Amino acid sequence: SNICAVQETSDPQAFLFHCTFPRCRKRTFGRWYDFNRHYKGAHAVEKTVFWCPVAGCVRSEGGNNRPFPRKDKMATHALKKH
Numbered sequence: 001s002n003i004c005a006v007q008e009t010s011d012p013q014a015f016l017f018h019c020t021f022p023r024c025r026k027r028t029f030g031r032w033y034d035f036n037r038h039y040k041g042a043h044a045v046e047k048t049v050f051w052c053p054v055a056g057c058v059r060s061e062g063g064n065n066r067p068f069p070r071k072d073k074m075a076t077h078a079l080k081k082h
Contacts (some may be wrong), residue, residue: 003039019043033042041069050074 007016017035019027021043029035041047049067050072052059059065059077068074 001041037070047071052078054078057082 003008003020003076005020006019009016009017014030017029017032019029019035019042027038029038043073047069049069050071050073051061051067052063053073054060055062057063059074061067068077071081
């Protein structure tokens with residue numbers, strides 16, 4: 001089955017990407033990158049996680065908190081907190 005439906009727009013170089021999972025039926029993305037990030041975060045069977053690289057941080061692998069679901073969120077955390 002398809003994970004996404006592509007719709008053309010009035011701009012011949014632009015498309016809309018619709019998530020076809022039942023609970024996401026109305027989710028639309030203007031860029032493939034954004035759809036792919038959504039799919040990996042919401043629907044992938046094996047999800048990649050990202051730990052803070054700073055030793056002793058509660059968001060590091062040995063800490064007592066959860067990892068980040070996205071690399072960009074971990075990087076933002078590292079810049080703001082450390």
